[in-house]
Amino acid sequence: MKFLVSKDSETGAKLTALRTRITACTQAAKDFAATHGWEQWLSDSWYVSGNIAGVYFPEQPSGWKRRGEAEGKTFYSPRSTKANAALLQQLADLPKVSRQQYNSAIGYTAGPFGLYGLADCGDCWLLDMTETHVPKPLPADMVEITVTEYRARLDATKAPAAQ
Incomplete structure (x- = not known):
C-alpha cells in the first residue's frame, strides 16, 4: 500500500526527524x-x-x-x-x-526484519508497505494514495530541474 504524509503534520515531523537522524x-x-x-x-x-x-x-x-x-x-x-x-x-x-526505532516512528508492525519504504518528495513523505503490516490505528495524517499517484510523485522528484 502507498501513503502520503505531509511534512507539516505530526507524523511528517517524526519522519523528518528520523531521516535527519x-x-x-x-x-x-x-x-x-x-x-x-x-x-x-x-x-x-x-x-x-x-x-x-x-x-x-x-x-x-x-x-x-x-x-x-x-x-x-x-x-x-x-x-x-x-x-x-x-x-x-x-x-x-x-x-x-x-x-525497531525506524518502524516505531509510524507504528509499523512487520516484525524485527520488516521495513517500510520511505521516500522524500519535497513537501511530503511517500511510504510503501504491505497491506498486512499497515499501522493500526493508522495515523490520521497518513493518507492512502494510488500506485499511479505514488509513482508520479516519485518520478517528479527524480526529474531533472528545468533549465
Whole structure:
C-alpha cells in the first residue's frame, strides 16, 4: 500500500526527524571509517544506519575474525581482546538507528526484519508497505494514495530541474 504524509503534520515531523537522524548516523559511520582508512564495511541486520559490523580487508588482519561476505569480498571484525577493547568500544558507541526505532516512528508492525519504504518528495513523505503490516490505528495524517499517484510523485522528484 502507498501513503502520503505531509511534512507539516505530526507524523511528517517524526519522519523528518528520523531521516535527519539516519543521515547523521550514516555520516558518523563514514567519518569513523575514514579515520581508520576503511572504505567498505558491513552493517548488522538489526540496524538501519550507523552500525559498522565488519570491515573489508584484502587479507585477514591480525586480531580480527571473519565476519561475513558480500559481493565476493570477505569482511572482518575485531576480536574481543584487550588490544581491541578501545576499538570495540568506539564501534559500540557509534550512533545508530535500529529497525525497531525506524518502524516505531509510524507504528509499523512487520516484525524485527520488516521495513517500510520511505521516500522524500519535497513537501511530503511517500511510504510503501504491505497491506498486512499497515499501522493500526493508522495515523490520521497518513493518507492512502494510488500506485499511479505514488509513482508520479516519485518520478517528479527524480526529474531533472528545468533549465
